[in-house]
Amino acid sequence: MIELLRVLKSPRSVQIILSALAMGLLHSFSWHPRALIAVPAFGIWGAAYLLIKDSSHRVLPAYSTIVAAHFLHNLVPALADIVYAV
Numbered sequence: 133m134i135e136l137l138r139v140l141k142s143p144r145s146v147q148i149i150l151s152a153l154a155m156g157l158l159h160s161f162s163w164h165p166r167a168l169i170a171v172p173a174f175g176i177w178g179a180a181y182l183l184i185k186d187s188s189h190r191v192l193p194a195y196s197t198i199v200a201a202h203f204l205h206n207l208v209p210a211l212a213d214i215v216y217a218v
Contacts, residue, residue, distance in 0.1 A: 134178055135191070148178040177201055 133151040142150075152175035160167030177198045184194035 134181060144182060147182065148175055151178050173205065 133154055134147045137147040137150060152171050155174040156167040156171035159170040180201070181194045181198050184197055185191060188194065
């Protein structure tokens with residue numbers, strides 16, 4: 133979504149805020165307050181994506197960093213669910 137807004141020449145703050153809100157809404161279907169919990173993390177990751185993309189001038193390093201951060205963010209709760217299930 134950030135890349136789409138970049139192509140449309142949106143300011144960086146709009147890119148970060150709109151993409152964080154959109155991703156937060158996608159995380160709120162099962163429990164609505166989760167959107168409020170997820171939006172700050174997506175905002176930070178969006179800002180990090182833009183920062184890394186500007187320094188490397190490529191999408192892959194920035195995207196890989198954000199995917200790894202999201203994976204690590206979800207790892208501990210997933211492990212807790214697995215332990216609880218066993």
